[in-house]
Amino acid sequence: MWDLERDRVIREILRHKGKRILFQAPEGLKLEVEREIEEIRRYFKDRGREDIELIIWGGSAFGACDVCDREGSYLNVDLIIHYGHEELPYVRSEIPVVYIPVYYKPDREHLMEIFRDIDRILEEYGDPVITTTVQFKRILERYNPYLVLGCRANITLEGDRDILYIGSGRFHPLMLAYKFRREVLTYNPITREFSKIRRDEVEGFIKRRLGVISKLHLNPPRKIGVVLSTKKGQCRIHVFERVIKILRERGIKYIPIVLDNIAPENLIYNVDAYVVCGCPRVVLDDYINYKKILLTPKEFEMYITGNFDYQLDEILPEDF
Structure with missing residues (x-):
């Protein structure tokens, strides 16, 4: 279901001539990455490369903003394999980092169902601005979506166009709703569920934040x-x-x-x-x-x- 790009990881370890590798993943991927490390370790062992040490980072990985290079430098790490995000231009690591986006990889039947669902949504709501996260970018290429982060949405909205977020969870679409102060349509390609972050929820958020500021004035x-x-x-x-x-x-x-x-x-x-x-x-x-x-x-x-x-x-x- 998720592409951890094992072959690419192995190639990058060999290309960097790494002897001590630090693997970093967000909470939801840590156990899967642990299993991945075992497979990669077996690959090198079978080829007589038991000198390569693979370590998992047990701390946070909130995003590409949270690369553990400083901690890795204390361990004399040669390379960091960072899962779940793409590189940010303003994050400069002290250690080489390979970013593995962890693309969603459904089977063909499920993918066709996803396309049919999205086409129905587009037909009903006209011409919404389509947004997603890096994990779903590959399967959504035909729709040319905007990529959003939890902390930023570099999107220009014209008029009253709807926003459609395609992805899992509410973290990213909430940011879109808060920024543009409007309802956001959401479609989860894994579960195929369609829902909305409604305007009253957005207005409630803004009212609460303005209340905090008013409290300071008083x-x-x-x-x-x-x-x-x-x-x-x-x-x-x-x-x-x-x-x-x-x-x-x-x-x-x-x-x-x-x-x-x-x-x-x-x-x-x-x-x-x-x-x-x-x-x-x-x-x-x-x-x-x-x-x-x-x-x-x-x-x-x-x-x-x-x-x-x-x-x-x-x-x-x-x-x-």
């Missing part, structure tokens, strides 16, 4: 924590510096906080709110797990300027 924060993640694709140093500059100019007390993984147990400081200059989804999806108010940099600027026209925060190349 009770202005005396001290703010400015949070920066050291994950390479989340280390938005220019955003971090801009937020600190604004706080200085406004005479608001602050403490810069730098860490790898942004989590509730790590944000324990005596502040009234945090501005998270890492992945915006930490704020948008996980805010309920934190004791203090979380703001994205865009929301922080809305608070400072008094602008209540909600702006979704996205990670951009110029942030680095």
